[in-house]
Amino acid sequence: MIKTGKIFWGIILIAVAALIIVDAIGILAPIVGIFGEISLFRVVIGLGLVYYIISRLIKGRIGSIFIPLSFIFMLFERNIAYLCKLEDENIISNWLLFFCAVLISVGVSMISGNFKLVINTDGIHKKPAIGNSVNYIDSSDFDYQKKIENNLGSCNICFENPNQYQGQGTLHVENNLGNMNIFVPISWRTEVDIETNLGRTVQSKSGNPDGPRLRITGENNLGNITIHSVDR
Numbered sequence: 278m279i280k281t282g283k284i285f286w287g288i289i290l291i292a293v294a295a296l297i298i299v300d301a302i303g304i305l306a307p308i309v310g311i312f313g314e315i316s317l318f319r320v321v322i323g324l325g326l327v328y329y330i331i332s333r334l335i336k337g338r339i340g341s342i343f344i345p346l347s348f349i350f351m352l353f354e355r356n357i358a359y360l361c362k363l364e365d366e367n368i369i370s371n372w373l374l375f376f377c378a379v380l381i382s383v384g385v386s387m388i389s390g391n392f393k394l395v396i397n398t399d400g401i402h403k404k405p406a407i408g409n410s411v412n413y414i415d416s417s418d419f420d421y422q423k424k425i426e427n428n429l430g431s432c433n434i435c436f437e438n439p440n441q442y443q444g445q446g447t448l449h450v451e452n453n454l455g456n457m458n459i460f461v462p463i464s465w466r467t468e469v470d471i472e473t474n475l476g477r478t479v480q481s482k483s484g485n486p487d488g489p490r491l492r493i494t495g496e497n498n499l500g501n502i503t504i505h506s507v508d509r
């Protein structure tokens with residue numbers, strides 16, 4: 278069964294929607310402090326981004342924290358200008374800031390050894406790809422857990438020698454701010470347990486109920502995962 282989000286994120290989304298409404302009609306007074314006036318709506322969004330950043334740091338995904346950091350700066354740019362006593366509240370263009378955040382994310386990922394732009398054909402753990410990548414899994418010896426990660430890119434996963442698959446493999450994926458396509462032979466039985474946070478996970482068909490089983494687990498954060506059933 279595909280998970281469409283944690284209860285936590287569901288509550289957060291409902292709370293954000295409610296805050297947008299009450300903030301728009303001026304029911305809630307802004308918070309006043311050393312940063313000037315800050316709306317409660319921006320505080321909640323900022324805390325959500327901080328939570329995401331901490332979760333990435335815990336997993337050692339340093340390269341994926343700079344884009345949410347740029348969003349935090351955009352949210353509180355006026356308050357930062359107030360704190361720094363700047364006359365112009367527009368410190369930097371939002372598009373320029375976002376572009377720089379993407380460049381820094383790519384650069385940090387390259388330095389930390391987490392950047393790979395190749396076609397993967399073997400190995401248990403696939404390094405994250407920024408850009409376009411194709412991962413081929415040999416079904417003839419796929420009887421363990423294989424991990425594939427995609428950050429800020431487009432990733433395709435295909436299975437070779439599907440007729441030799443014994444039904445003992447688990448594909449663990451992690452998709453962050455990217456697009457992932459998984460092409461599963463229609464003769465297999467697919468069981469999906471992907472945790473989706475502020476993203477979209479779609480499975481076209483579950484395949485043949487009597488076929489060899491493939492388990493797909495993992496996380497989908499702010500991205501799209503599509504599981505296709507293909508006749509091959």
